Amino acid sequence: MVIKGKLREYLNNCYQCAMCSGICQMGRIQKYTPSRIIQLIIEGFEDRIVESGMLWDCLTCNSCLEKCPHEVNFAEIVRDARNKMLDAGIMPKIAHKGFYTLLSEIMSKENITPEKTFEWVPSGCKISEEGNILYFVGCAPLFNYEFDESMNNAVDTLKILCKIENEPIVLLKDEKCCGHDLLWQGKIEAFKKLAIHNIKAFERSGASLIVTSCAEGYRTLKIDYPSMFENFNVEVKHLVEYLYEKLKENKIKFKKEKKNTKILKLTYHDPCRLSRFLPKSFNIYEKIRYIFKELEKVGYVYNEMVHNKSNSLCCGVSCWLNCTDKAKALRYHRMLEAKDVADNLITTCPKCEIHFRCLQNDTETVQDINVIDLSNLLENVIEVIPSKQNK
Amino acid sequence: MKIVEKSSKKQDMEFKPNIVCFCCNWCSYAGADLAGVSRFQYPASIRIIRVMCSGRVEPAFILKSFKDNIDGVLVTGCHIGDCHYISGNEFTKDRFERLTIILKFLGLEDRFRLEWISASEGKKFAELITTFTNQIKKLGPLNNI
Structure with missing residues (x-):
């Protein structure tokens, strides 16, 4: 395995501050140190990294890139290495x-x-x-x-x-x-x-x-x-x-639901692909919070979880890899956080939703929280403002 | 799981389909055995994989075969009620009904069949292989439709 071009630049930028190993979400449940892996690759043990198959364990959640002072894109190095691992016949557990x-x-x-x-x-x-x-x-x-x-x-x-x-x-x-x-x-x-x-x-x-x-x-x-x-x-x-x-163009507004007299407490789980995986200028996590602010006007309550926005915890599975008990532990942490602040967990990633629901089948303590997609929540609430009023 | 390596054939030769057949140990495999013992003729297009129960056959196995350019997949098991493990084949039936929806979406539903064959039905086994092979021959090879 020879790493070239942009990826090599990433490697050369690393100065081993080990911020990534500290923040690594996989590190919460098993020994996983991106900085050590990068160090080994720089020292020329690329083949050993590939053979060990340890890069299949990476969640590719991009938490490390978020904290990295030199923007070393570890997830892209992993993606490149995974291609080589497949060639070498080291298969993942899907x-x-x-x-x-x-x-x-x-x-x-x-x-x-x-x-x-x-x-x-x-x-x-x-x-x-x-x-x-x-x-x-x-x-x-x-x-x-x-x-x-x-x-x-x-x-x-x-x-x-x-x-x-x-x-x-x-x-x-x-x-x-x-x-x-x-x-x-x-x-x-x-x-x-x-x-x-x-x-x-x-x-x-x-x-x-x-x-x-x-x-x-x-x-x-x-x-x-x-x-x-x-x-x-x-x-x-x-x-x-x-x-x-x-919403900004004043084309839609949210209406009050008459049926629900009970106040719905909401919280939002930021999927990695909509927060850390996008350039900062996209700012999707602020946009969705604007939507929630509008929802608060019509009687919903929105609470923030302890880990939110680009710090949000991972649901434990990405691209169907490694759905093991370790991933479940990660998910359990996330759901407990959500349970503390709300009874409805909103997300915008169908896979996060599937995995949270799956955990609810096995674990009683998190069963009373309702996992729903943003579209399910908004479908009944959206009202279109007729264009005549705008003129 | 590398199932069958396709032998290289010239284009002008007649198309000989590669078919994977999953047989359960207790009924269908014995049925296939009986077909052989009683010398019923059937095309040599199938590769039999013995499993302990048709319930062992994962839908992923079927997809894996299609991914590796196998032209057709058969899953056979005991008749409903005869399963050695009481309800393995009922489970299989339910599972593959769901899979058929996905195969329809991919346009592969004609290349897959689920059949029940008991240990005494050697004749039926031979007939099934013949009809299924003819069906696949009509459809043509999977890798260049």
Whole structure:
């Protein structure tokens, strides 16, 4: 393994302050020291690092980059090394026996064209194949195989979009997986094939704006696609950004729910892909807090967890790797924090949601907290302000 | 799990599908054995993998086979009610009904079949392999549809 280019620069920048080892979320439950790993690579023991397979344990949560004074991007070094680990035959333990990764890999074959069914589309929502605004559904319909509630997120997002927009929303029939999991598992070639297919599909639809409700999908479409393919320059927005802009433009407002007399206490879990994995200028964690501020006006209570924004704790699993008891311990910490301040845990990442719900099945102490996606929360509350009033 | 290495064939040769067949130890494997002992003819397109129960077959195994360009996958087990482990095959049935939705989405549902074969049904086993092989032959190889 020879590390070159940008990654080598990262390595040379490291001055072994070990801030990363201190903050490392994996370090909370097992011995894991990024600074030592970097030191070993600098000293020339790259092969030994690859052979040991220890880089499969990294959560790729980017907490280390957040604290690093020299911006050494450890997650990218891990991603690069994982590719080499696969070549060397050192395999990871993928959750669900690798089912979802295999699905993505089958999809990455050029001769397989998936056909999505739109049975789940709620009545009253207009959809089309060509148009301006595209909703990238992602893997939610596939998760339906095991997780019954995974579709709610997509249904409610589509309802919100249909409510706000007058024109029909584009849903792609032959949309493939965005490839996030393959990319972070080091299967870069398969990822590129998926990306090429998706970019072609986006072009065919003629969309000028892609909205997604998934944190991982957002990061992949927004940052990884343009960095690998220069011809991809469609605007991508997460539901949070989209709603934030609509709120600022005075196009929507939140209404009071009459049925609920009980005050709902909310708290928000920042997914890593929507906070630490984006450049600081994106500022999504402030945008979502603006949404919560607006919600407070209509009778919700919003409390912040101890670890929040870019310091937020990890849900323990990213790209379906290492869903072990250790990951559960991490998740348990997070849920206890949430339980202290609220009874509704809001998140914007479908996978965080799945993993939190999964923990609730085994652990009684965290069962009374309600894990919901942002779209589920807002679907009933959003009210469109008619454009006449604006004039 | 490396299942079968595909032998390199020239294009003008007739397409011989590669089919993976999961047989449960107690019924289907004995059924396949009986088909052999009674000398029923069936195409040599299948590779049998013996498992203790059809409930052992993970959906991921099926996907893994398709990923490695296997043209068709068969899962066979005891008839409902006959399972050696009481309810293993009921579990299998439920599991693969869910998987079929996903295979439909990928356009692969014709390449997968779940069948029940008991130890005495050697004839049925041979027939199943013949019909399934013909079905796959019509569909063509997986890697260049």
